[in-house]
Amino acid sequence: MKIGIDKLGFYVPHLYVDMNKLAVARNIEPAKFTIGIGQEKMALAPITQDPVTLAANAALGILDETDKEKIDFVIFATETGIDHSKSAAVYVHHLVGLNPHARCIEVKHACYGATAAIQMAKGHVALNPESKVLVLGSDIARYGLNTSGEATQGAGAVAMVISADPKVIALEAQSTYLTDDIMDFWRPNYSDKAFVDGKFSNEQYILFFSKMWEQYKEKTGLDLNDFEALCFHLPYTKMGMKALKTVLDEGTEATQQRLAANYKISAEYNKNVGNIYTGSLYLSLLSLLEQKEDLQAGSRIGLFSYGSGAVGEFFTGILQAGFQDHLYVEEHKGLFTSRTEVSVPEYEEIFQETLPTDGSNIEFNIDKDPAAICLVGMTDNMRNYVNKLR
Ligand code: HMG
Numbered sequence: 001m002k003i004g005i006d007k008l009g010f011y012v013p014h015l016y017v018d019m020n021k022l023a024v025a026r027n028i029e030p031a032k033f034t035i036g037i038g039q040e041k042m043a044l045a046p047i048t049q050d051p052v053t054l055a056a057n058a059a060l061g062i063l064d065e066t067d068k069e070k071i072d073f074v075i076f077a078t079e080t081g082i083d084h085s086k087s088a089a090v091y092v093h094h095l096v097g098l099n100p101h102a103r104c105i106e107v108k109h110a111c112y113g114a115t116a117a118i119q120m121a122k123g124h125v126a127l128n129p130e131s132k133v134l135v136l137g138s139d140i141a142r143y144g145l146n147t148s149g150e151a152t153q154g155a156g157a158v159a160m161v162i163s164a165d166p167k168v169i170a171l172e173a174q175s176t177y178l179t180d181d182i183m184d185f186w187r188p189n190y191s192d193k194a195f196v197d198g199k200f201s202n203e204q205y206i207l208f209f210s211k212m213w214e215q216y217k218e219k220t221g222l223d224l225n226d227f228e229a230l231c232f233h234l235p236y237t238k239m240g241m242k243a244l245k246t247v248l249d250e251g252t253e254a255t256q257q258r259l260a261a262n263y264k265i266s267a268e269y270n271k272n273v274g275n276i277y278t279g280s281l282y283l284s285l286l287s288l289l290e291q292k293e294d295l296q297a298g299s300r301i302g303l304f305s306y307g308s309g310a311v312g313e314f315f316t317g318i319l320q321a322g323f324q325d326h327l328y329v330e331e332h333k334g335l336f337t338s339r340t341e342v343s344v345p346e347y348e349e350i351f352q353e354t355l356p357t358d359g360s361n362i363e364f365n366i367d368k369d370p371a372a373i374c375l376v377g378m379t380d381n382m383r384n385y386v387n388k389l390r
Helices: 019-025 030-037 051-060 065-070 088-096 113-127 198-220 237-245 253-266 277-291 329-337 344-352
Strands: 003-011 015-018 041-044 071-077 103-107 132-141 154-164 169-171 176-179 229-232 300-307 311-319 373-379 382-387
Touching: 003 051, 003 113, 003 277, 003 329, 015 019, 015 344, 019 030, 019 041, 019 344, 030 237, 041 344, 051 088, 051 132, 051 154, 051 373, 051 382, 065 071, 065 132, 071 088, 071 113, 088 103, 088 132, 088 382, 103 113, 113 132, 113 154, 113 277, 113 300, 113 311, 132 277, 154 277, 176 198, 198 237, 198 300, 198 311, 229 237, 229 253, 229 277, 237 253, 253 277, 277 300, 277 329
Parallel strands: 041 154, 071 103, 071 132, 229 300
Antiparallel strands: 003 154, 003 169, 015 041, 132 154, 169 311, 176 311, 300 311, 373 382
């Protein structure tokens, strides 16, 4: 039985910062951000969007009534969750109106969480072929104003339906994975901003990729020429390119050209969003699928997932016949073209807006937020959400 991604959607908040302008404001040569880091625009979440609403908006864009009935498992991957106890999946389950007879959980391991969720979903579908699983990867990446990580922030979510006989990509059985207890990036419970050893994190990302790639080749007998494209977890778009370059010369001339060209396409959405942690790899896959017009069914795509701390996995999928008919190209294009740029001072003000932590109540004006699902405020330490379409 084939199991894989049946539907793939995403949501990005409606505000962004131009990286050239951020560089100027920080007295940095703009080329460092746009070429050295490889980012053009950084998505910014207003106070009326949090990881729950971002994920719910991503899910709302792809689910039809059959999905809502058949989804019996919701796995919400995040490293910027809103509650230590209640899972973010339960809020999304309610906000998009899923069948009550569903399991809802949250999973975590840095940016690797959504990959773990997909593997769990595969197991669930293998045991229950009629079921569908909703996998969400949603985060707001924050390092802080004027930090070296600032240029690699971002916000957004992906939503994926995992099912048997998937319409987009069937995931192959063999994958390689690795864990090592390292401190390259972490966020203690008391901090809303991540701590990072930037250079070390870059080295570990590459090391994990090379270890898993070598193991994958040994395990499967496949090589670089068997791939149409490799997609990477993209904390910033130069990072994946650095990893790809370490293996490119293993391929024929044609393979090298194909993988380099496809990498560029797979980084396009991420370049305009920034790091969305759990969703980043899947945003890159989406960028490739939605923007490369001549991708053929039957092509093999490699996927490298990396979560600091660290857990990584290399796995693969085969594009399914007619997959193009099951993408949301126009809707996603609309999300990008309808965004509003904010100035650096406006970004700094929005970045510093926080929810009350002393139990006081607050209500937001959601008229300026075009999202269907918004955070409207807090009452008695509880977040209040609204789905404007109801
Ligand atoms: P930095 O140290 O300020 O930057 O921050 P740099 O000095 O290393 O420069 C970056 C690049 O720009 C360099 O290129 C420079 O040469 C180039 P490279 O040597 O890397 O190829 N450069 C220029 N290029 C053109 N024109 C110029 C110019 N000036 C310089 N004028 C760093 C960079 C990524 C370290 C920082 O932003 C950071 O710490 N970010 C957060 C950590 C991160 O993203 N790590 C990636 C791997 S870990 C990961 O992916 C997991 C993660 O997603 C978390 C999770 O799993 O949950 C982060």
